[in-house]
Amino acid sequence: MPPDPELIRALRAAVDRDPDSLPLRLHLAGMLLDLGAAVEALEQFTRVLAHDPANAAALRGAQRAAETAGDETRAEGYRRLADALGGAAREPEEPVPASGPEDARKPDWWDAEFPTLTLTDVGGMEDVKRRLNIAFIGPLRNPGVLRAYGKSLRGGLLLYGPPGCGKTYIARATAGEIGARFISIGLNDVLSMWLGESERHLHELFETARRSAPCVLFFDELDAIGQRRSQFRGSAGRSVVNQLLAEMDGVDRANEGVFVLGATNHPWDVDAALLRPGRFDRMALVLPPDRPARAAILGHHLRGRPVDGVDLGRLAGRTDDFSGADLAHLCETAVEYALEESLAGGEIRSVTSRDFERALGEVRPSTRAWFETARNFVLFANGGGLYDDLQTYMRARKLL
Amino acid sequence: MTGAERRSALGRAGVLTDLGRLGDAMDMYGAVLRRAPDDVQALCGMSRCLGKLGQPAEGLRLAERAAALAPADDWPQRLRSAHLLLLGRHRPALDAARAARALDPAGFATMLSLFEAQVAMRGRQAATETARQMVETHPGKPEAHNAAGRAAMLRRHWADAEAAFRDALRLAPHEPVYQSNLALALERRGRRREAMQHFRSAVQTDPGNATARRQLFHAIDRRLAAAGLASGVIGGVGANLAMRAKEPLAWALAVAFAILGGGAVVALRWWRLRRLDETLRTFYRHERRRWRALQREVLACLAVIGVACMAAIAAVSVLTRSMVAAAAVAALLLLALRYAGVPLWRQHVLPRLHARHGVLRAR
Numbered sequence: 001m002p003p004d005p006e007l008i009r010a011l012r013a014a015v016d017r018d019p020d021s022l023p024l025r026l027h028l029a030g031m032l033l034d035l036g037a038a039v040e041a042l043e044q045f046t047r048v049l050a051h052d053p054a055n056a057a058a059l060r061g062a063q064r065a066a067e068t069a070g071d072e073t074r075a076e077g078y079r080r081l082a083d084a085l086g087g088a089a090r091e092p093e094e095p096v097p098a099s100g101p102e103d104a105r106k107p108d109w110w111d112a113e114f115p116t117l118t119l120t121d122v123g124g125m126e127d128v129k130r131r132l133n134i135a136f137i138g139p140l141r142n143p144g145v146l147r148a149y150g151k152s153l154r155g156g157l158l159l160y161g162p163p164g165c166g167k168t169y170i171a172r173a174t175a176g177e178i179g180a181r182f183i184s185i186g187l188n189d190v191l192s193m194w195l196g197e198s199e200r201h202l203h204e205l206f207e208t209a210r211r212s213a214p215c216v217l218f219f220d221e222l223d224a225i226g227q228r229r230s231q232f233r234g235s236a237g238r239s240v241v242n243q244l245l246a247e248m249d250g251v252d253r254a255n256e257g258v259f260v261l262g263a264t265n266h267p268w269d270v271d272a273a274l275l276r277p278g279r280f281d282r283m284a285l286v287l288p289p290d291r292p293a294r295a296a297i298l299g300h301h302l303r304g305r306p307v308d309g310v311d312l313g314r315l316a317g318r319t320d321d322f323s324g325a326d327l328a329h330l331c332e333t334a335v336e337y338a339l340e341e342s343l344a345g346g347e348i349r350s351v352t353s354r355d356f357e358r359a360l361g362e363v364r365p366s367t368r369a370w371f372e373t374a375r376n377f378v379l380f381a382n383g384g385g386l387y388d389d390l391q392t393y394m395r396a397r398k399l400l
Numbered sequence: 401m402t403g404a405e406r407r408s409a410l411g412r413a414g415v416l417t418d419l420g421r422l423g424d425a426m427d428m429y430g431a432v433l434r435r436a437p438d439d440v441q442a443l444c445g446m447s448r449c450l451g452k453l454g455q456p457a458e459g460l461r462l463a464e465r466a467a468a469l470a471p472a473d474d475w476p477q478r479l480r481s482a483h484l485l486l487l488g489r490h491r492p493a494l495d496a497a498r499a500a501r502a503l504d505p506a507g508f509a510t511m512l513s514l515f516e517a518q519v520a521m522r523g524r525q526a527a528t529e530t531a532r533q534m535v536e537t538h539p540g541k542p543e544a545h546n547a548a549g550r551a552a553m554l555r556r557h558w559a560d561a562e563a564a565f566r567d568a569l570r571l572a573p574h575e576p577v578y579q580s581n582l583a584l585a586l587e588r589r590g591r592r593r594e595a596m597q598h599f600r601s602a603v604q605t606d607p608g609n610a611t612a613r614r615q616l617f618h619a620i621d622r623r624l625a626a627a628g629l630a631s632g633v634i635g636g637v638g639a640n641l642a643m644r645a646k647e648p649l650a651w652a653l654a655v656a657f658a659i660l661g662g663g664a665v666v667a668l669r670w671w672r673l674r675r676l677d678e679t680l681r682t683f684y685r686h687e688r689r690r691w692r693a694l695q696r697e698v699l700a701c702l703a704v705i706g707v708a709c710m711a712a713i714a715a716v717s718v719l720t721r722s723m724v725a726a727a728a729v730a731a732l733l734l735l736a737l738r739y740a741g742v743p744l745w746r747q748h749v750l751p752r753l754h755a756r757h758g759v760l761r762a763r
Contacts, residue, residue: 379682381604
């Protein structure tokens, strides 16, 4: 018997009143799925997973909802996640706790999680997706092909490009796409490593990743941890890079199933040894969004907000060189103008194109400074064709 | 904040500064200073970051506060000296560097600080002596040999400079500034082709190094400036002929030679630029655009100041109908510009313009 629509309405109202109640939201999602509203159910399941990524009921529910909605890729991702969580062998193993004040902070160095994003959630970036697919996603999904070509499932990919263009986002989506554990190492973790026992910490991190395979190990701001050794004054930084090199090399296929992703705005500051085969041997340029992607990003940031007469296509045309973060900032600025006038006038008014005109006078694209810096590296440090993609892009945009 | 937390925060901030993440480092120093406003290490760290961010005036204030809190510490004095040099105040910079040296006579950092101030003051003998001491006491430090090379350059001993820069490069082969300095010494010795190769490879070693880029840009500029000589010769010949000829032929000759001179400059610059490879041409084109943008803004500022001064003098002259009053106003304006305008220009306007255009200040 299908659920009573009145009951669903009441549940919705309850969820609106108490949006953090996961059991309530889960119940609503289940009822929506039973009612046949798969897309809406999937949205509710996703919200539960955003709060509790390891929630098995939500994962199974999301899998069913995605199947019903016809999104097989996403359903497969959720299934893998649910399987991984259900199997004892896939249980996450935390590093061995040790005594002492330094060790007490250890669980904070990295956060293992199962991202719910998938590559379909990432607009544009087709070339980057293709590279990710060739390097890791495709072989993982087709072990037969992998065996036929004698290819190992290891290695790394370095995402580089101007800031705010979605490098971290696509890394999380990659982990979500394959239903793998995602361990993110940021600048603060790196600093903790530098000031503590760096080699042991890095080794433990890789050991955790190996035990959790398939696993995506993501080094955000790789230039901080893997900076050129010639630039280090002290020995601490050098030993971190040396250890990272040793861990990435692994022994006896130890890194099988561990895919190391790096992201950096300064690829030229990364130690050359890290870019050699077997380490970050592939590089993918993450560029500012193109016009259709910009329109989609603007639409995403304006969703659920009162907007009147804003031509997103035209606005996208005027935001050349804007990164995703710049576009978000632009939308926030325009909304603030509308909000300011609404507060002054005592009446809520929509965000109009006039607000965007004002915001455009204030928000400048942040990517231009990056391309200014990148130019000299393309000109003088592209001997091995490392920056060929960037060179082609800059030539096409008359930046060279 | 406990002692361990403070040490950890300062350690992290130091690493962030070395990594060039100055904003993050300043946040961390700021967190320490909120808890302990008189923390000398945090004040010095923050001051160092401000200097790197092109805000020497603000950095100087913090360094002076640190110096007052820790009169026996040489770091605040060294920072003061560095900021004062950036602000163009060479004499007080030298005094601060001497104070630092007095606090730590054998320290390499204090010697280097003193050397920089002496170079800025054009004290050839003193700078040479300091550089000699640096090499004697710290022969394994490449910066000591670089200082010796720079001192030799000041004395126009190009061969000595070349040898010293080569010594520095032997100790630090990946340092683009030493290579760039070697190129300068070679250029002065007339080995221009070799010099250009070194200028270029300095930028190739680290395209992000502003000093290496600036020196390559100016080397190309000097190469192209030779075209101006041709223009001068043509202009001289033209002026000579025009003075001998009768009117209206004299005017016609003057115009013809003016066009010829201008054309020669353009053609020669174009020809010399064509002889460079595409990489250098592209590099020069973009760097020139940046420098010209800076020059335009500097000239615009100076023009506004000049017009304002002239207008003030003219207004006083018209209102009082007295040349004495106008001369007095002119003298007052000159004094105000010298003792208020120039420091303001050096401390606040010029550093901001340089930072905005990403141009390294030549010293």
